[in-house]
Amino acid sequence: MAEKFDVIVVGAGPAGSAAAHTLAKAGLNVIMFERGEYPGSKNVMGGVIYRHQLQEIVPDFLESAPLERPIVQQNFWMMDEKSVFQMGYKGLEWAEAPHNNFTVLRAKFDQWFAGKAVEQGALLINETVVTEAIVEDGKVIGVRTDRPNGDVYADVVILADGVNSLLAKQLGFHKELKPSEVALAVMQVINLPAEKIEDRFNLEPNQGATIELFGDSTKGLLGTSFIYTNKESISIGVGTLLSGLMENRMKPYELLETLKQHPVVRKLIQGGEPKEYLAHLIPEGGYHSIPKLVDHGVMVVGDAAQLVNGIHREGSNLAMASGRMAAETVIMAKQVNDFSANILDAYRTNLMNSFVGQDLKKYKDAAHTLDRNPVYFKEYIPMMNRAASEMFTVDGVSKWDKQKKVMGMVQEKGTISTIRDLYRAWKVMK
Ligand SMILES: Cc1cc2nc3c(=O)[nH]c(=O)nc-3n(C[C@H](O)[C@H](O)[C@H](O)COP(=O)(O)OP(=O)(O)OC[C@H]3O[C@@H](n4cnc5c(N)ncnc54)[C@H](O)[C@@H]3O)c2cc1C
Incomplete structure (x- = not known):
């Protein structure tokens, strides 16, 4: 008889380790599969990790996490071919604990984070690909792996297998990404x-x-x-x-x-x-691309659930928050010994009411609007650069005349269409 756990977590990225840590800490019997040689060995990120969501899971993370640098300065550069219009904020308050966010290298960070879940009692199995979910009577009851006799069973399977989630596709949660x-x-x-x-x-x-x-x-x-x-x-x-x-x-x-x-x-x-x-x-599909998140015995978290806020470069924190919330729902389901979609749906409700769902809803049309209207990146950014160059160049022309020149650029583009474009951008970002 194959082994049975309370929970199987597929994938040891930020979402999977957050779920495994929370579950193991609550005393549940959890196994986490990772296809890489070790967690993080195949993972890629810029990457900025956010303190708040990490601290909710590992309160003393500052003592041992492999952090690179706390970020004190966030800059935004609007670039033209030979110039750049710069905006940003430098806050020395972020240099001190509790900090805001940190750069990390994923190969080190993911290994550490999964190790923290193991310290709590989770069982981590590396170099193992989960190939499919085992479904019986419409309920997910376990997973098949690429190991010999590799079937493993659990009350709940949490899919934290990243953007390409083969298992979420297999279960019909979402189609091939466009x-x-x-x-x-x-x-x-x-x-x-x-x-x-x-x-x-x-x-x-x-x-x-x-x-x-x-x-x-x-x-x-x-x-x-x-x-x-x-x-x-x-x-x-x-x-x-x-x-x-x-x-x-x-x-x-x-x-x-x-x-x-x-x-x-x-x-x-x-x-x-x-x-x-x-x-x-x-x-990057945002709110409109979030798939079904829950079914009988199964939940989807992190990138597998398309939880990325591309406007704010946030993904790892949404992954950790969703992993934690899915785990908290399983802990509650365990108390009533009911792992049906009806009970597990509390995860979807909590997620959508949290900053994750709210932020994705706020920017639900932003990416599509910017994609359909390349004018913002192709015309307005060069225009910003030309306007700044005009205003900052001291050449004996009065500031009134310079302002007129800048307005001339807008008129050249079309005043009405500029107002329409700005209104459209404001509407999707507000
Ligand atoms: C270039 C780049 C820069 C980014 N920069 C940032 C940033 O600065 N800040 C930020 O917050 N976010 C950033 N992101 C987004 C962020 O990386 C993701 O949102 C985050 O990693 C999602 O975590 P996850 O655990 O859901 O998925 P992943 O990190 O993708 O982890 C999934 C894990 O599942 C494993 N896996 C997959 N399939 C299987 C399987 N079948 N069996 C077993 N294991 C499996 C994988 O090996 C992997 O370890 C960036 C992304 C990229 C690509």
Whole structure:
């Protein structure tokens, strides 16, 4: 007779480890399968991890988590070919505990986080692919793995297997992702001495910075690029919707190479030694793409449930929060010994009422609107740069006349269409 657990967790990313940790801490018998050699060995992220959601699960994480740098400076760069319009915030309050967020390297972070779940009593099985869910009388009762005699049974299976969730597809929760629902991201980790990073980004030791770049950095395609400071390396990457890449016949690694050569970026990474090259998909469909989250004996969390807030570059925190909430629902279901969809649906309700559901709802039409209207990235960002250049150039022309020139740019584009575009953007972001 194959072994039976209270819960099987598929995937040891942030969502899976959050679920396994919460369940094991409550005394449930939990097994977590990871296809990689170790958790994180196959995972990719910029990556910024958020303190709040992590601390809810591991209150003393600061003592042992492999964090790179606490972020004190978040910048947004609107790029044209030879210029950049910059916005941002530097807050030294974030340099002190409790902090706001941190850069991490996933190969280290995921291993640590899964290890914390193991410390609580979860059983972690690496190098094992879960190939399908075992369904009996319309209820998920376990999983089949690629190990000999690899069937394992449980009251509940939590699918935390990431953006491509084969199991969620097998169970009919969602169809194959459309190219307009998913971004392809490529990134590089570039080694650089700590002092160079601190000089170039104006940081003290143990302070970090993030830059999100828009416009020319993706050649006007809907997406973002990013530059994040680690302890002794820089993560630099580009992510754009797959549909945009296909329509424009662009290759993501070419976009990354162009970004690295951009005149305002080049100096930040100059002299660095490329260490790793990584590529991964990001679910970007948002609220409208959230699949069915619960059925008899099964729940979906994290990227497998498409829980990414692309506007705010948040994914890992939504993954951890959803993993924790799914686990809390199972703990409650265990008390009444009922694992039907009806009982497990409390997870969906809690999730949709939390910041996860609320934030995704807030921006439900943002990505689609920006995708349908490339004017924002292709025309308004260059216009912002030209307007800034005009206003900041001191050339004997009065500021009144400069203002008129800037207004002339708007009129050239069409005043009515500009007002319409701005209203549309405000509506989807408000
Ligand atoms: C380039 C890039 C940059 C990003 N930057 C950020 C950022 O800065 N901040 C942020 O918050 N988010 C960021 N994200 C998003 C973030 O990485 C995800 O939202 C988050 O990792 C989701 O966690 P997860 O546990 O749901 O999925 P994953 O992290 O994808 O984990 C899924 C796990 O399941 C395992 N698995 C899959 N299938 C199976 C199977 N059949 N059997 C066994 N194991 C399986 C995988 O190996 C993996 O370990 C970024 C993503 C990318 C690609």
